[in-house]
Amino acid sequence: xxxxxxxxxxxxxxxxxxxxxxxxxxxxxxxxxxxxxxxxxxxxxxxxxxxxxxxxxxxxxxxxxxxxxxxxxxxxxxxxxxxxxxxxxxxxxxxxxxxxxxxxxxxxxxxxxxxxxxxxxxxxxxxxxxxxxxxxxxxxxxxxxxxxxxxxxxxxxxxxxxxxxxxxxxxxxxxxxxxxxxxxxxxxxxxxxxxxxxxxxxxxxxxxxxxxxxxxxxxxxxxxxxxxxxxxxxxxxxxxxxxxxxxxxxx
Numbered sequence: 001x002x003x004x005x006x007x008x009x010x011x012x013x014x015x016x017x018x019x020x021x022x023x024x025x026x027x028x029x030x031x032x033x034x035x036x037x038x039x040x041x042x043x044x045x046x047x048x049x050x051x052x053x054x055x056x057x058x059x060x061x062x063x064x065x066x067x068x069x070x071x072x073x074x075x076x077x078x079x080x081x082x083x084x085x086x087x088x089x090x091x092x093x094x095x096x097x098x099x100x101x102x103x104x105x106x107x108x109x110x111x112x113x114x115x116x117x118x119x120x121x122x123x124x125x126x127x128x129x130x131x132x133x134x135x136x137x138x139x140x141x142x143x144x145x146x147x148x149x150x151x152x153x154x155x156x157x158x159x160x161x162x163x164x165x166x167x168x169x170x171x172x173x174x175x176x177x178x179x180x181x182x183x184x185x186x187x188x189x190x191x192x193x194x195x196x197x198x199x200x201x202x203x204x205x206x207x208x209x210x211x212x213x214x215x216x217x218x219x220x221x222x223x224x225x226x227x228x229x230x231x232x233x234x235x236x237x238x239x240x241x242x243x244x245x246x247x248x249x250x251x
Contacts, residue, residue: 014082014106017059060149083113181242203242217251
């Protein structure tokens with residue numbers, strides 16, 4: 001499998017989700033089921049009611065804004081911002097003196113998130129088209145980076161973390177929710193485009209993932225939460241082998 005082919009497949013998949021031509025999984029196909037999927041990832045009903053409803057796609061494997069200790073006036077970056085769910089939750093925390101920037105490689109997601117911001121009358125958010133391996137941001141410009149089940153989608157996670165390190169201010173922190181593996185997963189899934197777009201094919205073994213964060217330059221890596229990842233249609237060979245983690249680290 002070539003990196004470019006994986007990226008194009010993933011981009012097409014999430015473009016279709018943004019256009020509501022596909023759902024992330026058959027268990028979260030819209031409406032109440034999407035809300036339930038978001039709640040299972042760690043979002044409260046109160047949080048979901050506080051943001052535009054069209055920002056919720058039932059994606060993600062955690063709630064990074066709940067653990068990032070976001071402060072009023074900070075500048076926040078969301079890697080792979082999708083419809084904007086975490087951007088809007090962070091925007092409610094930073095207030096009018098702060099700013100939240102969402103970066104997504106999918107044009108349709110950026111369009112959707114921008115429309116959500118306009119409809120919700122958010123003036124402290126901005127959505128940019130870009131890739132997490134080459135962020136359209138200046139060095140040392142961000143206080144906090146959040147990301148929700150996105151870095152596993154890239155074929156070069158070290159470059160993604162190095163880019164995150166580049167744009168963070170000294171003393172800045174990163175809070176990432178992601179999927180990792182416990183031991184090996186079937187080779188056919190690693191080679192499956194669909195498994196990549198479902199955040200499984202590109203998942204790394206947990207210690208290797210943590211080592212990449214350290215190699216990128218981050219310090220004080222801390223595991224805040226972890227639990228086995230489950231969903232109704234999860235391949236039975238993956239039961240007990242996929243873990244959802246939430247990690248904090250500092251520049």
